[in-house]
Amino acid sequence: MKGAEAMMKALEAENVKVLFGYPGGQLLPFYDALYHSDLVHILTRHEQAAAHAADGYARASGNVGVCVATSGPGATNLVTGVATAHADSSPVVALTGQVPTKLIGNDAFQEIDALGIFMQITKHNFQIQKTSEIPKIFRKAFEIAKTGRPGAVHVDLPKDVQDNELDLEKYPIPAEINLQGYKPTKFGHPLQIKKAVELMKIAQRPVIIAGGGVQIANATPELIKLSEYAQIPACTTLMGKGVFPEEHSLALGLVGMHGTQASNYSVYESDVLIAIGCRFSDRITGDISTFAPNAKIIHIDIDPAEIGKNVRVDIPIVGDAKAILKDILIYLMKKEIANKTEWMENVKKLQKKSLPIMEFDNTPIKPQKVIKEMMNAIREVDPSLTNTVLTTDVGQNQMWMAHYFQTSAPKSFISSGGQGTMGFGFPAAIGAKFARPDANVIAVTGDGGFLMNSQELATIAEYEIPVIVVIFDNRTLGMVYQWQNLYYGKRQCAVHLGETPDFIKLAESYGIDASRVEKPEDINEAFKTALNSGKPYLIDIIIDPAEALHMVPPGGNMTNILFPERQEPTPKAQCFSEMKKILNPKV
């Protein structure tokens, strides 16, 4: 058989059901083999969306997502999506076409050094040089992507490698693969686990920070058990949102720059901090010297390089979060836990202070009100909100959702954290729908982020993928505008999007039903229609452009939360007139 056929066999052996991609000249043999296979291929309208869709699929399912693009510009268009997946430890395998081996290095048509480009934004990458290497390299790529700390893996496929003949009997797809330089640790060191248990036992003011690692390890049951047994309140990072049910009496909500008072103050006052699968990003810690200043830190992470990278750690435990928490529980359940009445009362007070205020009847609509009505409408078809997957874009929409939308199930809140990639939300929802076909999949996005990948309306229309797109429409790049108001003397520069396009007409041009909502009383109806339609649907909600989000300044003390005042967007007219002069010099 041809190399490309062996690739299909290899993908099937990895249980791949769906690929997201975009064909091109150097992938013709690959796509010809695809034609003869049972694999489903979703043609996105831009390669970046293919990468985000594969990423959304991976995050919602826990399995590897696969995206494909041709050489040169196809490969470079994948870069943002692959970097986004890798930054959030999402298992994505990216396949790129490449010019035939004899042309490599000649600057041939659509040739680019994809191996070099992807090297720094993946966990590992390969360039297949001989057809006989296909079975082994595909196996390695998937193994590396999904084990240990998951991540993105890239495989470069020269055209002749796809075209040449291969004897699968002679070069079979290996079941087991031994990578000399890659041996992830699963189980935590027993001594460290015992030390951690001793600390948890005597802790007076303990707090858990649960991150994306808990999501990946499916460690939610163990996390809840630990929190309840030892009376430890838990906050989550953006990546960890959903791993600890937010209606739980021990839930503190989001931690960090846009976190709740309950989370940030509890972490600040804690005497023992248990971080699970979190990498202490700058968005969590702010100023390191004022981060949990009096706490002994227990850090559980599968990636040893994350331990001690950003904060000092007292008890490091390397391994899989689920396995480690299980071991911790075995020891802990035999122990008496220190009385924490005072701490619990304190936590309750903080939780009361952090209760979100969401009931507004203003027009233009407040985003809090949108989210409240959205939850009400979803509850009518999904009372526990556990059969709903949300993806967000990046910016204010993302932080409003992270803050106000109550998430109770893991892998149901999907957002670009590490890279903060605008344009992620909508295509990620397409992938998520393939992972969770029975769930309500809703992409929440700002108007700026949506315009970065709005061409995917064609994809959901063509394949009839019932994804709901919700646009928080304020005609402003809200997050940047907010920062300019706070830190740059309200000088708003290049953050106004103007009045185009008409999103309803845009959706209709693709044949997608849409509704615009301008009054708070109409939100619920729009969501009901969308949720019951069973078809792709777009809701354009005109929100208050002056609404800003509380935040901690970057590098600040996490207890200094700012509540910005209202500030109407004021486009700088001068810019506009100057620009007109350039375009119409005669006027």
Added chain:
Amino acid sequence: MEHKHIISVLVLHKPGVLQRISGLFTRRWFNISSMTVGSTENPDVARMTIVVQGDDTVLEQVVKQLNKLVEVIKVTDLNSKKSVQRELCLVKVYAPTEDSKSQVIQYANIFRGKIIDLSTETLTVEITGDEQKVNAFLDLVRPMGIKEIARTGLTALMRGSKILKSNKA
């Protein structure tokens, strides 16, 4: 406390490994003084000797980040162990007269160096040793006029019978 660390790394002998490692150093702003690569007793494995400057926190990250790479088999900090270190340096010294030539030859002999090339105006000396010894020789001939220098950077091995083995077994 900033100081120099000699890190010995066993890697799979494959194209692209050097790029992966140098990219890692660039991206994370690790301060690298020198890097040497060569094959080992095992044709599939190469050894890199990397000299890095930084404090203990930086060094810990260097070792951990290197270990994360799939093609890296073993990383060790030789500063924490007894080791032998050598560098090879070729230096072309300006020596237009018989006197200056014999002076360079004399210096080379004292430093156990070799004269490996000769012209009417220059002598090329091969000198091997640790960094300090090479520097001392260069300081000695500098007043005479150094035309060119080529240095390999440091390479090193642990002392005694101990050897580096994969810790990822």
